Amino acid sequence: MKIRTGFGFDVHRLVPGRELWLGGVRIEHELGLLGHSDADVLIHAICDALLGAAALRDIGYHFPDTSADFAGIDSKVLLRRTVDLLAERGYAIGNVDATVCAERPKLNPHIERMRACLAEVMGVDVDDVSVKATTTERLGFTGREEGISAYAVVLIERQ
Numbered sequence: 001m002k003i004r005t006g007f008g009f010d011v012h013r014l015v016p017g018r019e020l021w022l023g024g025v026r027i028e029h030e031l032g033l034l035g036h037s038d039a040d041v042l043i044h045a046i047c048d049a050l051l052g053a054a055a056l057r058d059i060g061y062h063f064p065d066t067s068a069d070f071a072g073i074d075s076k077v078l079l080r081r082t083v084d085l086l087a088e089r090g091y092a093i094g095n096v097d098a099t100v101c102a103e104r105p106k107l108n109p110h111i112e113r114m115r116a117c118l119a120e121v122m123g124v125d126v127d128d129v130s131v132k133a134t135t136t137e138r139l140g141f142t143g144r145e146e147g148i149s150a151y152a153v154v155l156i157e158r159q
Contacts, residue, residue, distance in 0.1 A: 002158040003094065006053025010044035011141075011149040022100060022107065022148070023114025023131055024076045024121060029105045033148060036065035040075035042100050042114065042131070045150040047075075047082045050093070053156045054086050076121045083122050086156060093122055094155035097130040102148040107133035 018032025021040040033039035047059045063070050063078050100107055111131050119126040136142040
């Protein structure tokens with residue numbers, strides 16, 4: 001059995017007039033994330049980690065923001081397609097560990113729904129998906145509530 005790890009990162013600006021989607025879950029907030037898709041930074045970071053682990057480049061390569069095909073797309077679709085790309089190359093997901101950095105809204109009440117949603121989309125057990133939330137103690141763009149970022153580490157196994 002061959003195992004590989006991958007790391008992903010994403011960031012999007014917070015703006016009025018957009019819905020806030022994190023981990024495939026819509027969260028009530030006065031601001032949403034700006035992006036070509038639904039701008040779900042958590043899913044985008046996980047996609048990049050998975051693609052990186054399999055040496056398949058990055059999310060922008062497979063789902064470019066210059067393509068009308070991906071305008072406004074639900075990021076869960078991108079995650080499912082990413083999992084399919086890995087499966088085509090003989091890889092399965094071992095586990096995902098991700099962290100979302102946001103001052104507001106408080107994400108703790110939404111973590112279990114995010115884990116369940118992500119596990120379902122990826123076709124893994126919910127115990128194989130860890131989602132954590134943190135702030136930056138009011139420092140930097142996150143602390144000023146200008147944006148939200150996410151980090152993800154994954155383990156994949158060749159079947």
